[in-house]
Amino acid sequence: MASGIKDxxxxxGMGCSRFGERWDVGTEQLINEAFGEALKDAGIEPSQxxxxxxxxxxxxxxxxxxxxxxxxxxxxxxxxxxxxxxMCATGTEALRGATYAxxxxxxxxALAVGVEKLKDTGFGGLPVPTKGTFNxxxxxxxxxxxxxxxxxxxxxxxxxVSKEELKQAMARVSWKSxxxxxxxxxxxxxxxxxxxxxxxxxxxADPLGVFDxxxxxxxxxxxxxxxxxxxxxxxxxxLVTIKALQLSASSGREAGTNQWDGxxxxxxRLAAKAAYKEAGIxxxxxxxxxxEVHDCFSITELVTMEDLGMSDDGQAWRDILDGKYDxxxxxxxxxxxxxxxxxxxxxxxxxxxVYEHYLxxxxxxxxxxxxxxxxxxxxxxxxxxxxxxxxxxxxxxL
Amino acid sequence: MTAIKPVGIxxxxxxxxxxxxxxxxxxxxxxxxxxxxxxxxxxxxxSWDEDSITLAVEAGRDCLGDQSEAxxxxxxxxxxxxxxxxxxxxxxxxxLGLPGQISCTDVGGSTRAGLGALISELSNQDQSQRLVLxxxxxxxxxxxxxxxxxxxxxxxxxxxxxxxxxxxLGSESLSVPFIDHYRMNGQDYxxxxxxxxxxxxxxSKLVPATAAxxxxxxxxxxxxxxxxxxxxxxxxxxxxxxxxxxxxxxSLLDDFQEGVGDIGAAHSLLQLADALEKxxxxxxxxxxxxxxxxxxxxFRKEAGQRKPARGIRGALAEGIxxxxxxxxxxxxxxxxxxxxxxxxxxxxxxxxxxxxSHEQILAxxxxxxxxxxxxxxxxxxxxxxxxxxxSQVPLSLANxxxxxxxxxxxxxxxxxxxxxxxxxxxxxxGARVLMEMVDVGKQDLDVGTPLKMVFRVKANDKLxxxxxxxxxxxxxx
Numbered sequence: 001m002a003s004g005i006k007d008x009x010x011x012x013g014m015g016c017s018r019f020g021e022r023w024d025v026g027t028e029q030l031i032n033e034a035f036g037e038a039l040k041d042a043g044i045e046p047s048q049x050x051x052x053x054x055x056x057x058x059x060x061x062x063x064x065x066x067x068x069x070x071x072x073x074x075x076x077x078x079x080x081x082x083x084x085x086x087m088c089a090t091g092t093e094a095l096r097g098a099t100y101a102x103x104x105x106x107x108x109x110a111l112a113v114g115v116e117k118l119k120d121t122g123f124g125g126l127p128v129p130t131k132g133t134f135n136x137x138x139x140x141x142x143x144x145x146x147x148x149x150x151x152x153x154x155x156x157x158x159x160x161v162s163k164e165e166l167k168q169a170m171a172r173v174s175w176k177s178x179x180x181x182x183x184x185x186x187x188x189x190x191x192x193x194x195x196x197x198x199x200x201x202x203x204x205a206d207p208l209g210v211f212d213x214x215x216x217x218x219x220x221x222x223x224x225x226x227x228x229x230x231x232x233x234x235x236x237x238x239l240v241t242i243k244a245l246q247l248s249a250s251s252g253r254e255a256g257t258n259q260w261d262g263x264x265x266x267x268x269r270l271a272a273k274a275a276y277k278e279a280g281i282x283x284x285x286x287x288x289x290x291x292e293v294h295d296c297f298s299i300t301e302l303v304t305m306e307d308l309g310m311s312d313d314g315q316a317w318r319d320i321l322d323g324k325y326d327x328x329x330x331x332x333x334x335x336x337x338x339x340x341x342x343x344x345x346x347x348x349x350x351x352x353x354v355y356e357h358y359l360x361x362x363x364x365x366x367x368x369x370x371x372x373x374x375x376x377x378x379x380x381x382x383x384x385x386x387x388x389x390x391x392x393x394x395x396x397x398l
Numbered sequence: 399m400t401a402i403k404p405v406g407i408x409x410x411x412x413x414x415x416x417x418x419x420x421x422x423x424x425x426x427x428x429x430x431x432x433x434x435x436x437x438x439x440x441x442x443x444x445s446w447d448e449d450s451i452t453l454a455v456e457a458g459r460d461c462l463g464d465q466s467e468a469x470x471x472x473x474x475x476x477x478x479x480x481x482x483x484x485x486x487x488x489x490x491x492x493x494l495g496l497p498g499q500i501s502c503t504d505v506g507g508s509t510r511a512g513l514g515a516l517i518s519e520l521s522n523q524d525q526s527q528r529l530v531l532x533x534x535x536x537x538x539x540x541x542x543x544x545x546x547x548x549x550x551x552x553x554x555x556x557x558x559x560x561x562x563x564x565x566x567l568g569s570e571s572l573s574v575p576f577i578d579h580y581r582m583n584g585q586d587y588x589x590x591x592x593x594x595x596x597x598x599x600x601x602s603k604l605v606p607a608t609a610a611x612x613x614x615x616x617x618x619x620x621x622x623x624x625x626x627x628x629x630x631x632x633x634x635x636x637x638x639x640x641x642x643x644x645x646x647x648x649s650l651l652d653d654f655q656e657g658v659g660d661i662g663a664a665h666s667l668l669q670l671a672d673a674l675e676k677x678x679x680x681x682x683x684x685x686x687x688x689x690x691x692x693x694x695x696x697f698r699k700e701a702g703q704r705k706p707a708r709g710i711r712g713a714l715a716e717g718i719x720x721x722x723x724x725x726x727x728x729x730x731x732x733x734x735x736x737x738x739x740x741x742x743x744x745x746x747x748x749x750x751x752x753x754x755s756h757e758q759i760l761a762x763x764x765x766x767x768x769x770x771x772x773x774x775x776x777x778x779x780x781x782x783x784x785x786x787x788x789s790q791v792p793l794s795l796a797n798x799x800x801x802x803x804x805x806x807x808x809x810x811x812x813x814x815x816x817x818x819x820x821x822x823x824x825x826x827x828g829a830r831v832l833m834e835m836v837d838v839g840k841q842d843l844d845v846g847t848p849l850k851m852v853f854r855v856k857a858n859d860k861l862x863x864x865x866x867x868x869x870x871x872x873x874x875x
Contacts, residue, residue, distance in 0.1 A: 121739075122739055123738065123739045123740065125740075125810060128740050128742075128743040128811075128812070135776070136745070136747065136857070137747055137751065137752065137755060137759050137856070137866070137868065138758070138759060138775075138776070138831075138856070138868050138869075139832055140818065140820045140832060140833060140834045141743070141811060141812075141813075141818075141857075142806075142808050142811050142818060142820040143808050143810035143811040145806075145808070145810055146806045146807075146808030146810065146811060146818065146820050147806075149806035149808075150804035150805060150806050150820075150821055150822065151804075152806075153802075153804045153805050153806065153821070153844065153845050154803070154804045154845065156845075157844070157845035157846070202809075203807075203809055204809055204810050205806045205807065205808045205809060205810055205817075206806050206807040206808075206809075206817070207806075208806075251782070251785075252778075252782045253782060253783065255822060255830060255831075255832055256774050256775070256782040256829070256830050256831075257772060257774070257782055257783055257828065257829075257830055258803075258824055258828055258830055259783075261803075262803060262804035262822065262845075386804070386822060386832065
C-alpha cells in the first residue's frame with residue numbers, strides 16, 4: 001500500500017517572475033528571474049541542485065521542446081534535466097517530477113521550473129492548436145474559451161440556473177480576482193473592474209465575455225525542493241511541505257459517452273478525492289485555508305468550487321455571489337488574482353499557484369496576507385472540460 | 399430464358415444548400431455602380447463548407463434513405479466538381495457508405511452532363527442499381543447576370559429494375575460548337591455570349607429539331623406530352639419552345655429561378671424530380687438540356703410510389719434567409735477578409751492518415767462494442783466504456799438521431815462563417831462526438847436541441863490546394 005507523498009518533501013525556495021506582457025525579455029530572462037529569487041530564498045548554490053524538471057506547454061511559442069531551454073538558461077550541465085508537458089497542468093507536473101525524485105531518495109535537492117512566452121505569438125489568447133492530441137481530421141478547431149464555455153450550457157441545463165443568474169455569478173468570479181490582483185505587484189492585470197463593465201464586455205465564446213477569460217501572459221515560476229531533514233540541515237525551521245500531488249487524465253469517457261452532463265469536470269473530482277486522501281483531509285471546507293484554482297475562465301472556477309467539494313453541487317453560483325470565496329470570505333480563492341489577473345503563462349501557472357501558498361504560509365504575502373493560513377490547495381487544469389488533465393497539489397505547514 | 403426487366407428510375411433525392419439570399423440584396427449591393435440592377439426572389443447559396451461533393455452526398459442520402467442498397471456504380475455529373483484530378487464520385491460514394499467494390503465515374507464538361515449521364519445509365523439494360531448524381535456549386539462574377547441566376551444544388555436518381563417511378567422511352571442528342579458560354583480550366587467564371595443570340599440562333603433552332611426527331615422516332619404526338627422542361631437556356635425560352643414544339647398543352651416544369659437558381663448540370667434532373675412529384679402514372683415528360691447542342695429525352699411516369707424524405711418541396715422549405723451579400727462574396731473567395739493571425743494555421747493533414755481512416759472520416763463509421771454495447775466514435779482499440787480490446791464492430795453515425803449535449807458559439811476561433819457553433823453531440827444510441835454545428839440560422843441552440851448529421855467540408859488547405867471533408871451536426875427540422 002502506497003504511503004503517499006505527504007510531508008516527505010519540503011519546499012525550501014520559490015520564485016516567480018512578474019507576469020504580463022514582458023516584451024523586453026525572453027524565456028531565459030524569465031526563468032532567471034524566478035530562479036534567482038528561489039535560489040536566494042533557499043540559500044543554496046546552483047551546484048547543489050541534483051536534478052531539474054522543466055515545464056513548458058507550448059513549444060511553438062518561443063520556448064522550444066526538450067530540457068535544453070532550461071539547461072542552457074541556467075547553465076546546468078551534468079545533471080538530469082527533464083521537460084514535462086501536460087497542457088495547462090504542466091507547472092504542477094514539473095513540481096511532481098522534482099518532488100517524486102526527492103521522495104524516492106534518488107536526489108537530495110531538485111528544481112522545478114515552469115515558463116511560457118505566450119506574448120511572442122503576436123496575438124491575444126492561446127496559440128491555435130493544430131496537430132497532435134486532438135485529431136483534426138474530425139475534431140473541430142475551436143478556441144479554449146469555446147471549450148470551457150460549454151460548461152455553462154451543461155451547468156444551466158442540470159441545475160436550471162438562468163443565463164442571467166449564471167452570468168452574474170461568473171462576473172462575480174472575475175470581479176473578485178480583479179480586486180485581489182490589484183494588490184499583487186507581480187500580477188499581469190492590476191486594475192479593479194466593475195461588475196457592469198464585466199457584464200457588458202464583448203462575447204468571446206458564448207456566454208463568456210472578455211472579462212470571463214484569464215490573461216495570457218509571459219512568466220516563469222520555480223520551486224526548489226528537498227527532504228524535510230535536509231531542509232532543516234540547511235537552516236529552515238518553518239517548513240512548507242507537500243501534502244498531496246495528484247493528477248487525473250480523461251479516458252475519453254466524458255467526450256465519448258453519455259456518462260457526463262457537462263456541468264462539472266470529472267478529473268478535478270477524481271484528482272481532488274485522491275489528493276484529500278493523500279493529504280489526510282476529510283473536511284476541505286474547514287481544513288483548507290485558501291485555494292488557487294485554474295480559473296482560465298470564470299465558469300471553470302465556478303464549477304471547480306463544486307468539484308473540490310467547497311460548494312454543494314448546484315450551489316457554487318450562490319456561494320460566489322455571497323462572497324464565500326472573496327479575500328474576506330470563508331475560503332479565499334485566487335487571493336493573488338488567479339490566472340484571471342496574475343496571468344496565465346501556461347507552463348508556469350501550477351508553480352505560480354504553489355508560490356502564492358508558500359508566501360501565505362510563511363506570512364510573506366504583503367498587502368494580501370491572510371491570517372494564519374495553514375494549508376493551501378492548487379488546482380491546475382489542462383485541456384478542455386470534456387478532455388482534461390487535472391492536477392492538484394496541496395501544501396501546508398509541517 | 400429470363401426476360402430482361404425494364405430499367406428505369408427507382409428513386410430520387412434532392413438537396414439544396416440551406417442558405418437563400420434575396421436577389422434584391424445582391425442588386426442593392428451593386429447599386430452604386432449599376433443603379434438599374436434588379437433582382438426578384440431568392441437563390442440557393444452554398445455556405446463556405448459546401449461544394450458539389452457535399453451537395454451530392456446529401457442528395458444521394460435523400461435518394462437512398464436509411465436503406466443500404468446495393469449500388470454497382472456512382473456517376474457524378476458536375477461542371478464545378480472540386481477536384482480536377484481526383485475522383486470526386488468516389489469520395490461521394492464512400493460518404494454514402496457504399497462499399498469500395500463499385501465503379502465510380504465523374505462526368506462534366508457541360509451543363510448537359512446531368513441529363514446525359516442519366517440517359518446513358520437508363521439506356522444501359524444492366525440490371526444492377528446505379529446512382530446518378532448531378533451537383534453544382536455555381537460561382538459567378540460579381541454583378542454579372544449569372545450572379546443573379548446561378549444557384550447551387552444537387553439531385554440524385556437511382557437507376558435500376560423493379561418498381562419504377564419513371565422509365566425513359568428514348569432520347570436524341572445534337573452536338574455542335576454553338577458556344578453560348580464557356581469556362582476554360584483554371585478560370586473562375588463562365589463567359590457568356592449575347593442572350594438574344596443564344597435564344598434566337600441557338601435554343602430556338604437547335605432544340606425543336608432534336609425534340610421533333612425524337613418524337614417522330616418514338617411515334618408520339620407532341621400533344622401527348624404532359625410535362626415539358628428546358629434547362630441551360632435563357633429565361634423564358636421554355637415557353638417559346640413549347641409553342642415551337644407543339645407541346646403548348648403540356649405544363650411547363652418550374653425553372654426554379656425562385657428559391658434555387660440555375661443549377662447547371664443538375665437542373666434537368668431537378669426538373670425531372672419536379673415532374674416525378676407532380677405527374678400522374680402514364681403521363682409523358684419531355685426534358686431538354688441545352689448546351690453546345692442539346693440532349694432531349696422522353697420519360698413516362700410509372701406507378702412507383704417511393705418518395706424521398708426531403709424531395710424538392712422539402713428542400714425548398716428548409717431555407718434559411720441570408721441577407722449579407724458580403725458574406726456571400728467571402729464564401730466565394732471574392733472578399734479578402736483580414737481574419738487575423740489565428741487564420742494562419744496550417745491545416746495540412748497526412749494523406750496516409752486520411753486513407754487509414756477513410757471510412758471513419760468520410761462515412762462517419764464508429765464502432766459498437768460487442769462486450770458492453772457502447773456505440774462510440776472514433777473506434778479505438780479499447781472500448782471507451784468498458785476498456786475491452788478489439789471488441790468493436792463498425793457502425794455509422796451518419797443517419798443516427800442526436801441532441802445537443804453542450805454547446806458554445808465561438809467568436810474567437812478563426813472560422814469562415816462566425817460564430818463557430820461547437821459542442822458535444824449526444825446520439826440517441828449513446829455515442830457522443832465533439833462536432834461543429836452548422837446552418838443554425840436564428841434557432842437557439844441549447845442542451846437538448848435535436849440534431850442530424852450533414853456531410854461538409856472540414857478544412858481547406860490553401861497552401862496545397864486541397865480540401866477534406868467530415869460530418870457536422872445541424873438542427874433537425
